[in-house]
Amino acid sequence: MASDPANTAPAGIPRHLAVIMDGNGRWAERRRRPRMIGHRAGARAVNVCIDFCLERGIRALTLFAFSSENWARPEEEVGALMKLFLNALEREVEELHRRGVRIRFIGERARFSDAIRQRMDHAESVTAGNRRLHLNIAASYGGRWDIAQAARSLAEDVAAGRLAPADIDERLLGSRVALADLPPPDLFIRTGGDLRISNFLLWQLAYTELWFTELLWPELDATTLQVALDDYAGRQRRFGLTGAQVAGREPVAQDNENSA
Ligand code: FPP
Numbered sequence: 001m002a003s004d005p006a007n008t009a010p011a012g013i014p015r016h017l018a019v020i021m022d023g024n025g026r027w028a029e030r031r032r033r034p035r036m037i038g039h040r041a042g043a044r045a046v047n048v049c050i051d052f053c054l055e056r057g058i059r060a061l062t063l064f065a066f067s068s069e070n071w072a073r074p075e076e077e078v079g080a081l082m083k084l085f086l087n088a089l090e091r092e093v094e095e096l097h098r099r100g101v102r103i104r105f106i107g108e109r110a111r112f113s114d115a116i117r118q119r120m121d122h123a124e125s126v127t128a129g130n131r132r133l134h135l136n137i138a139a140s141y142g143g144r145w146d147i148a149q150a151a152r153s154l155a156e157d158v159a160a161g162r163l164a165p166a167d168i169d170e171r172l173l174g175s176r177v178a179l180a181d182l183p184p185p186d187l188f189i190r191t192g193g194d195l196r197i198s199n200f201l202l203w204q205l206a207y208t209e210l211w212f213t214e215l216l217w218p219e220l221d222a223t224t225l226q227v228a229l230d231d232y233a234g235r236q237r238r239f240g241l242t243g244a245q246v247a248g249r250e251p252v253a254q255d256n257e258n259s260a
Contacts, residue, residue: 006059006134006182012233014186016060016134017053018208020200021045022192023216036080041218043088052225053133054099060134060182064200068108068142082116085139089119093126100132106178107141136179143202150176150203177203184208187232189225191217207239 009015021042028038046063053061065085071078096103103123112120120139153176157163174180184204188197193214197205211228236246244250 006131009059010057013057013229014209014232015058015183016062016185016187017058018062018064018185018188018201018205019049020064020188020190020192020198021217022190022194024218026192027216027218035077036084038216038218039081039084043084045218045220046088047092048220048222049225050096050101050133050135052222054101055222056229058133060136060179060185062106062136062138062179062185062201064138064141064198066107066139066141067199068140068145069199071111071140082113086116086119089116089123093119093123096135097127097130100130101127101135102130102133103127104134104136104179105139106136106146107139108145109140111140134182136182138178138200141178142199143197143205144199146178146201147173147203174203179204186237187211187228189213189228191215191220207237209235209237 006015024038024042025035026038027041028035031037049063050061052058066081070081073081093103105120105124109117109120150173154163154168154173158165158168178201184206185201185208188200188205188208188210190196190210190212193212195212197210209232211231213224213228215224236243238246241252242250245252
């Protein structure tokens with residue numbers, strides 16, 4: 001999709017930002033409030049993040065809203081989160097559409113209620129033509145699930161005789177994981193102080209720059225996001241090459257395996 005604006009962004013700005021929104025529960029607990037109050041505050045921080053992306057010209061934002069593992073949380077918290085998602089879908093979609101945002105959901109959609117699935121389908125179809133910002137919500141999502149579903153889809157093609165096992169390579173598997181039509185995330189941000197990827201976009205994050213903050217998700221503001229962007233702009237991304245090659249002082253050898 002060379003003509004898709006998701007493939008371009010102002011210099012030094014990530015084209016695609018991926019975020020783990022962690023710390024809602026602790027934010028509420030520190031205030032002696034139920035965890036759900038933290039998730040509600042977290043929903044407001046989602047808007048801060050979307051506004052920031054729109055202002056800075058970031059073309060794709062992928063938010064980890066609910067992991068495959070989050071289903072195992074206490075029933076009361078899962079139920080309240082589902083209500084929050086449903087309300088957010090009912091409240092925000094029209095405004096996001098007006099602002100040129102394309103909404104997509106990645107993850108195991110079959111695990112959600114009919115009401116939520118219908119709202120997800122509606123949000124996706126209403127905003128399908130928008131290109132100013134690709135907003136991807138990872139919900140009931142796991143990176144291992146994503147790779148497994150890509151492998152299953154290739155296996156189905158092999159079983160049906162459409163594909164030979166020898167044709168399976170990184171490019172082909174990469175074309176079957178979620179968000180294959182977008183550039184992979186340039187920058188990953190995790191709030192909440194933990195230094196891990198927690199089964200987020202495992203395939204897609206292979207060469208992503210990682211940035212962590214102690215700040216809890218509901219405390220997120222544009223200043224913090226700008227600090228992350230400034231840090232990103234100062235990094236040299238080498239993708240396995242030497243610094244001299246990246247700077248253009250030394251040639252890049254052809255990789256015979258992949259150059260055909
Ligand atoms: C992690 O914090 C956060 C979640 C599991 C839920 C994320 C949901 C939101 C930000 C709100 C709504 C989102 C959308 C897209 C409308 P945690 O509960 O693990 O926090 P803790 O580590 O402090 O316990």
